[in-house]
Amino acid sequence: LPGRRGTNRGLLSRQELLRLRRQRGRRGALQLRRRQRLRRRGRALPLRPHPLPQGGRRQYSRSSSEHQVSIRVFPNRSSMCLQELLSESLLCFGACSVTVDDITDAANLDEISITTIYAHGENVGSSISNAASSAGLDYSPAYETTVGKQCDWVTLVQETYESTKVIDDLWIIPKWKTPPDPQATNIIINPGLAFGTGEHPTTKLCLLFLKEVIKGGEHVMDYGTGTGVLGIAALKMGAALSTGIDIDPQAVRSARENMLLNGMDSDRMLVHLVPTGAEPSCFSSSIDKSEEEKPGSNLELKSSKGTHDIVAANILLNPLLELVEDIVGFAKTGGTVAVSGILCEQVPKIEKAYSRYLDNLSVSEMDGWACLQGTRRA
Structure with a gap:
């Protein structure tokens, strides 16, 4: 509603990012239960930006292709806290969806692996850098990018x-x-x-x-x-x-x-x-x-x-x-x-x-x- 974040304000505070967990629109369909179901299916859920506090995010445009980005982070603090902050921050800075991946390698229990989807044309590097800064990281995480076909998000959302x-x-x-x-x-x-x-x-x-x-x-x-x-x-x-x-x-x-x-x-x-x-x-x-x-x-x-x-x-x-x-x-x-x-x-x-x-x-x-x-x- 008015006063939430009607104009671009740059980086978001951690509390603001946590509050965004409950936003709908791009994130609106993403509740934890659906996130877990989709993770088991090996798919990520699309999230369109909610109108209320949207910071500097662009609208998600439908295109014939999209970027799937894998991000790995080695936090120096609570991985659970960081994965929440980084996930929501990525959504604030252009990601269309975020899935926190399961880490099965016992040697890397402190590692966070996140898979995100970006619309074609989105500045992935800038998004990840801004998201990392907002989440409190003092470095920009390494990431890998693959290009895939646009998924039928409407059908996928309805399934969840x-x-x-x-x-x-x-x-x-x-x-x-x-x-x-x-x-x-x-x-x-x-x-x-909407939410x-x-x-x-x-x-x-x-x-x-x-x-x-x-x-x-x-x-x-x-x-x-x-x-x-x-x-x-x-x-x-x-x-x-x-x-x-x-x-x-x-x-x-x-x-x-x-x-x-x-x-x-x-x-x-x-x-x-x-x-x-x-x-x-x-x-x-x-x-x-x-x-x-x-x-x-x-x-x-x-x-x-x-x-x-x-x-x-x-x-x-x-x-x-x-x-x-x-x-x-x-x-x-x-x-x-x-x-x-x-x-x-x-x-x-x-x-x-x-x-x-x-x-x-x-x-x-x-x-x-x-x-x-x-x-x-x-």
Whole structure:
């Protein structure tokens, strides 16, 4: 969302790189489980850049050829930590996919081997050098490059998606799958375009939060909507109105497509495109004129400050800190606010920032990730 990283900022901090693990788009389809499945198949998953914090990365272009690059690194610190940082950094600087390879040679247990895919024409050497620097390496790793044919990534991505059970009566279903339980609350999505497939712990935590607090008739704000899964879920759980905002036109299109897949209409689910670099609460003079006439205009959004019963923001640590007043500002007094996209170890920073505006703070955790919620004070 606005303030995440709308302009090129050069190298990324390690914490920012870790936060990118949960981004969708180019990385969005890559959750650990799918990464492991593809590794067993000997294939890497394509990742297109997520619109939100994309640093200096280019869009991935479809071409007839691509570069497969093998990188080997001998770290002088925790290999697990470094492989996460280096993998995400490579994605930030142009790689289309990253697979951490299994090392079977007992003599090289401290070695990291990473296979990446680059689109034809990408500056591989520059990407690896910048990624290594961002990950904290004081040298550029050696690498080998081979040129291969463009894979059918769309088919491959679809093969890796499964229906996700959040709880017994709540499922996230890819649109090409048949719901395992037709009687459950089934949220149908086309997951290949934006963040929010239901697999990631932060999405699950937000869905469980909505399940807990929605009693019927609420107005819900989905701050950083991605696929629109939280807004759609809110309506299916009984909310009267859902509003989603995002800075990426692709995410807005994705959310609107998924809205239709679930039989929702624009009277109940509003989706807004927020200009890059502008906070949603103060951008009336900079709105995208092409969006002004579409359902869910930004002028309408500006007037909705302080009117939402529930606000959910599943984004990144830095924007959660930078945009705390804007996020909380969408909630009415006594409304419930939940923020996620953070590691458990980062909760103290979020608690400190949000305790100025929220009462009754509580934290839920799942697989090392956390969601903080509270009620807006007067």
